Amino acid sequence: MRLTRSRLAKGAALLATAVVAGTTISSTAQAVSGVSPVPSGTYLFTAKIQNDLGACSAALVDPTWVVTTTDCLTSGGQPVVVGPPTRPTTVTVGRTDLTATGGHVMAVTALVPHPSRNVVLAQLERPATGVTPISLGAAATAGEQLMAAGFGRTATEWVPDKLHAGAFAVTGIGNTTVTIDGSDTATSLCKGDAGGPLVRVSSGAPQLVALHDRSWQGGCLSETETRRTATEVRVDDLGSWISQNTRNSYVALSPAGALLDTRSGVGATAGPRTGAVTTDFQALGVAGVPATGVTAVLVDVTAIRPTTAAYLTVFPQGSPRPATSSLNASPGETISTTQVVKVGPDGRLSVYHQGGSTNVLVDVRGYFTNSGGGGLVAVPHTRVVDTRSGTGTTTGTIPTNGSRTFTLTGGVIPAGASNALLDVAVVDAVSGGYLNAYATGGAADPTSVMDYAGGVTSQGLSVKLSSAGQVTFVNRGPAVHLVISLEGYIAASPAEGADLRLTQAIQVVDTRANGGAPLKTKGELFLNLTGANGIPLNAMDGALISVTTISPTTNGYLTVEPDGIFAYTNPGGPVVKNPSVSNFTAGHLARTTMVVTKVGRDTGQIGDGKPGVIRILNVSSGTVHVVVTLHGWFNKPAGRAN
Template identity: 55%
Template sequence: MRFTRTRRARVSAVVAAALGAGMIGGVAANAVSGSTPVPAGSYLFTAKIQNELASCTGALVDPSWVITTTGCFPEATQANSGRAPDRPTTVTVGRTDLTGSGGHVLAVTALVPHATRDVVLAQLAQPVTTVAPVALGSVALGGEQLVAAGFGRTATEWVPTRLHAGTFTVQNVTAGSVAIDGAATGATLCRGDAGGPLLREVAGTPTLVALHGSSWQGGCLAETETRRTAIEVRVDDLGDWIHASTADDYVALPASGTLLDTRTDTGGAKGLKAGGSTTTFRVLGTAGVPAYGVSAVLVDVAAISPTATTHLTAFPGGTPQPATSTVNAHKGDIISATQVVRVGADGTLSVYTNSGDTHIMVDVHGYFRAGSVEASPAGGGFVAVPHRRVADTRDGTGTTKGTVPSGGTRTIALTGGTIPVGATGALLDIAVVGATGPGYLRAYPTGGPVETRSLLDYVSGITSQGVAVKLSANGQVTIENRGPAVHLVISVQGYVTATARTGAGLRLTPPTRVLNTTADQGVAVPANGTVAVQLSGANGIPSAGLAGAIVNLAVVKPTGTGFLAVKPDSGAAFVSGDPSVLNFTAGQHARASMVVVQGGKFDPVRRVGQDGRILIKNVSGGTIHLLVDLHGWFGPARIG
């Protein structure tokens, strides 16, 4: 970013990269002098922000977010908070030498400006998990020596390829700014440094105090000015705002809407979809989803009467089709599955049809906000919980005993136990048992408006799916059966909190297959056998801090009838009565379901368990093949 010649002016457009000449003092092993770049591996959270016209500097403050000054993105205003930049922009982070190949180069997908300070958050296309975000420090003190880093111009280079840093003395501090001077050390801030971090070193660990705002640029290449003072923008007191803005909180729609129905022209793709085809349709600004500021949607994807056994795969529009599946269907089935899907950069989703001809229907139940969105209601965080059965109409657990007739309802109270009072939604596994034909379920907060669209489409026999439901103020949900009389078996997997300040925000990953027992003549999971699946430490998830994960499980070619049980690997064994997910029947080609599960934790006392690992048990008398696809994860829950 270009620094203006007046301290009071905001930083404007950008032309170069790297921080000014000078030396770093009091930085232990990271100390450099003159115009020497920082050593490799130092300040990896410092980001180079670049588009076709300009560049500036920022800092990673969350795995999915970089903070910088608004001069880097002058288009970011409160009126368009949550929208993408006007020009395609990339962020390079984790790389102190831009000519190297380390770190990450990611697109910016959304901007969230602060209401009163020249600060903006830029969301990355996917989380950065190999670089630790920088933590906020305490307020700067007069006379204190702080370190400034950046990718701007130096005293000798127009466009450096290395990160530089220098030491500045704090002159004074106001409510929103910090005045600094590099005269004593020969340090300066130049064009391209704007938005970069001003840091305090404590025991070798840097913390973020402010961002580079405006500078006199004394000592920068081609500048005649001699003053090395600058005005920084304080961020040490913006912790609450960063916390609220970087959480992809979940917002349930007042009523679900249809994004695509190929039987009609909804979604603009009318007609049967052939095997091998991909259908792309608009999401943003459709069916109640905001036109911007949305990172992902929670959708119900249905295959309707395919002419052959097939599977559908939902994925972000404009991206390569992943080798995963969303819903598996037999010839003639009407069956659906719930999935969280990132929205493509162009505001679309795509659904791939594997084989045969089929109609496709996609309903949306809610969305995840990409930071604060002006026109969007407040959302909630998510908390994964140990799976627990909460209702079973076969024995009267949690509800009335007996089948739910066609057109009948069951009301289930979900809060007050595993789910706390005040939760606004729940993630459930619902098994429809004993169906003599096809049908579907609807769900709505008890006493609220009746939902008109399907929550879960089922087929004859047993159908089990992970679904999200809204709760009434007293924590109840009403489920309506629109098909033959059936039993319902319901287990809870997690809940949505009443505010984004609690629970955890979603971290989406590209759909990734993490287990495939059919590959390379793999060995089937035996009857009552258990499989361990490591999620963290790879797949875009840190080694620790996994509070929950969204996975899609598929059982292929089971030789017996049964179900899966899933739990975190925390040292506890599976026991009789563990809740089921994904019921299956011998001879089925495949069945799939979304599951949310806590991540395992190592117990140092008993020395059991494994961080970030889950266990999956085949509770049946036959063998199965198992596919596990990872779609996202949740970090440690916020507590307020």
């Protein structure tokens, strides 16, 4: 039977209702002409989603994600693409009475459409604290009575401000659809209900079975149609897809494993890469990384003794190659960097090489997943170790094959953190070498966590901590000093931190562009990481960026910090508040490092900076060009003070 009203239209509307109490859903429905809203405090997982095209309904399936139908967020058959919404979109959730003040009203920061169904996930700017997400239930069965909820039109109200729900009988189950009929209970789905949940109650807990898709709209205000049947789009079998796209907690691997090693042929054909060439390699299902449920990996990328200056760029296979490099190497040196990279649709990554003959090594140190792991927290950059002065350790270099143990928790990183996010600077190296790092007391990890060159090399790292918050570094090179600053940490569980919001690599600034000038001595660069990148103001608490320093004229370093109040009365220029990240040496072509940083937030306090803005300061007596790329961001963890 062809449905003449093929889709539930957007717009303020809702459906005829049944009364519910708590999590118990009654199968007794009132007539459409006698619609009653749901009791206060019930169906809080049902949301209203709205943009300039109109309004629909949705369901909270994760503290920071709702699911709805794709048609709700587009018009004219235009596809919904992965990433920030093309028009401002908001979600109201945890509030069954739209005139009340409870619950949350939040911006949508990203959309993930299903590849083959009329289903889309919408990411919220922060967790919907106090609202329990609805879990997925089993497939519907013929004759079963299920409840439908939504903020759509009723029989008597064009724009209702209260949530309603009603009982429907299941009349058929298809591969991707469920048909339902509200005739026996005088209920109907109306305009504005599209995307709302079809719910079963099992052991007192609601379960999501399907979303409202198409309806005859019999009994709805201003409709002459009498049929009350509707077609729902199934979501009961989309658990893996929803999980894979809604949580990005970090799981560290110990030891790390090689995804690509062109010296031995691991991951791809053996042999150095020369000229401009792209090498594809597997990232999922190898080296300890699960085959499913992984959205990104944290890798160490190493260029090994290039014959001329060279650079590498790592990116998801099948995606456009980013404009910026992941790693730059000078002739003859072995150098590494750390990067978080989204995984391509086939579970593969690509590395592009440009330059002289170079072997390439890519080790995976951890991955982001919906299962287990821990959430991320950015902290003010804090110097905790300096072997030159004895800060956090004994004074003196770490000799060849020597080790040193550091305690990193107890200050800005709380006890119980599973991993620390660091900037590590190797100082006074007379030649190249590398470092191992492992949780103190655990099995040693023989893989390199950082390859360094002569002089000073700094790199952003993630290191695993023991239960006592300790990490042991082993030096596989000449005697060197270590200087370590904290940038963030991985909490013990996903609930204790924020999930990483992955982006395609977005170049925020390149000071060389359009004939731009380098940063001068004590020169400042203020960057807005939200705005043009589609991230709502004040949604971001921390960011994951890569910083590349190019053609420095003298030795020096950068500081990266959230926008705020800075002192400018010093005759020597702005006061340096933060420890170094990205140390550079005169004559180096380029150096790239991963940085985790807090960003400006408007908390209503004196001294707040501009939301989403960071400051980069050149602490040197010369000039340096800077390239900054955004790889991901995370919001304020639930329950944590501003």
